[in-house]
Amino acid sequence: MRKFLAAVSAVVVAAGMLAGCSKAADNKDAAYLKDLNLDDYVTLGEYKGVNIEVASPEVSDEEVEQYMQYISSSMKATVEVTDRAVQEGDTVNIDYSGKRVDTGEVFQGGTAEGYDLTIGSHTFIDGFEDGLIGAAIGETRDLNLTFPENYSSTDLAGVDVIFTVKVNGIKIKPDLDDAYAASLGIENVSTIDELKTYLKDRLMEDKQAQYKNEINSKILDAVTANCSFNQPPQATLDRFKGLYTEQADLVASYYSANYGTSYTTDQVLSMMMAQEGFSGEQTDYLDNKSVELAEQFIMLGAIAKLEGIDVTEDELNEKLESDMSNANATAEEGKSIASLDDYKKTVDVENIKENLLTNKVIEFLGENANVTEPAEDATEDAEAAESTENTETESTEETEEAESADSADTAE
Known part of the structure; x- marks a missing residue:
């Protein structure tokens, strides 16, 4: 469940993800950054040189061994x-x-x-x-x-x-031995030691991605805290509320299709509310999120304007070509899209352009931020908290597995 919530959070909350995949907006009056006089809605504070603390990623031998145990437990009898x-x-x-x-x-x-x-x-x-x-x-x-x-x-x-x-x-x-490692067909992996090295590299890739996301999140929080905002226009708020709900719906559909457990959009949103400690109604939660996201995008747009950051037509078309290729790769036979112009009719092009722009600004902010290691005591506290969370998660997962077994008993 913890992994599920983390994935939901990464997909739904991250601003960069919210602007990339919506279909063309039904509301022709939807307010994009290009429609707004951004200075009316945000007064920028200090955004270059913000100081944040994030621990560098590490992968321990113990984590690799735990992953090996997971592989062993999930191996099929062959x-x-x-x-x-x-x-x-x-x-x-x-x-x-x-x-x-x-x-x-x-x-x-x-x-x-x-x-x-x-x-x-x-x-x-x-x-x-x-x-x-x-x-x-x-x-x-x-x-x-x-x-x-x-x-x-x-x-x-x-x-x-x-x-x-x-x-x-x-x-x-099968035994988890060199022969099994070689049977996996992984390039340059023919022994258990090589498999462990491979897994360590993959775990580090995941942690590097988490590290970058944490840096970006903390930078955005710090820069946002240095700004003052006026209430965004309602059209902008409605747009972001729709995007947020749409992404929650996509997450629910993805997990329902790939993990054998049915999730609804309301369930995904409820889990997000619980994770964030929000105790109000779902409508209030969405209202708050729409303000939070609208202000963040307006802030990033204002920084882009001030710093001369823009998205070229070539960059936009390259992104759209990539998205079209991905869409065609999974399209039903006879339903692929032949041209970029046709593809543009199926997506919100301005939305995607904003996504590229805000990602550029976030990258700019990262290049100009001061990222340092947290104090040793703080790191130890964080590791202790993560260890506790993992223990609680394992207990929960064991309970869920037991409940699943009970369900199987009933079926038989």
């Missing part, structure tokens, strides 16, 4: 075992049929062929998996079991049943 009986932790391929003891009838959902079951996963009701331990390949066993009294299907709750189970095969997870 190695066939033929010279022994079923043991705890094996993945067995089975055929099974369940019948009620009182009537001898096969009950709905109690029959399958070629089913892969990990012994010890608690996927099936108590006694089923334990009853297969010691079974040889090709052996058939009758398991006399009783469904729990609180079983979700009232027709089976508390019912005595007999499962007839045949063990077709046994598989185990």
Whole structure:
């Protein structure tokens, strides 16, 4: 869940992300930076040479080992075992049929062929998996079991049943060794040590990206704090409220499609509110966010004007060409866009131009900021807080996994 919220935060909150992917605006009167006399809405303070503290990214050997453990735990059982009986932790391929003891009838959902079951996963009701331990390949066993009294299907709750189970095969997870590392097909990785180096580099890339995002965030906070603002026009606020909601909707759709858990836009926004400690209504939250984002963009636009920062037509077209290529790569057959002019009709070009402009300004501010390491005590406190958060997260994730297993029990 922590990773989910972090991803939501990165996608929804980051100003640079908010201006890049909206379709052409329905409201023709929407106020973009080019529509505003920016000096009417912001009085700039000091924006060059702001001082911020951000710890340089590091990847410890312990983190690499934890990642290796994650890989090991998530590996699928692929190695066939033929010279022994079923043991705890094996993945067995089975055929099974369940019948009620009182009537001898096969009950709905109690029959399958070629089913892969990990012994010890608690996927099936108590006694089923334990009853297969010691079974040889090709052996058939009758398991006399009783469904729990609180079983979700009232027709089976508390019912005595007999499962007839045949063990077709046994598989185990491969060893996390040099052979496995070589099998991954990663360039220049043929041993475990090389895999660890590769993973360390990838973890560092992630931390470098987080480091840059944290720097940009703190710079924006510092520069914003040095400015004074007048209330942005309503059209601008409406625009940013729509963008913020749209991004939350995209995040919900992405996670629903890729992680097997359904999220709604309201749920994403509620999680963001909780993460930020906002206790009001969702409408109030969106109102506050629209002001925050509008002021930030106005501030960045004013800095761009003062510093002569602009986006050229070539830069804009290069971005649009890239976006069009990405869109076509995932488009359904026959629905790709043939020309840049046609693509421009499907997106908010001015919105994308603002995105490029504000990113340029943020880069300019970063080049002119003073970034230093935090005091040692502060770093230790932050590490301790992160450690506590990780522990709490692991506990939460274990609970979620247990709940997921319970759900699987019900399904079976």
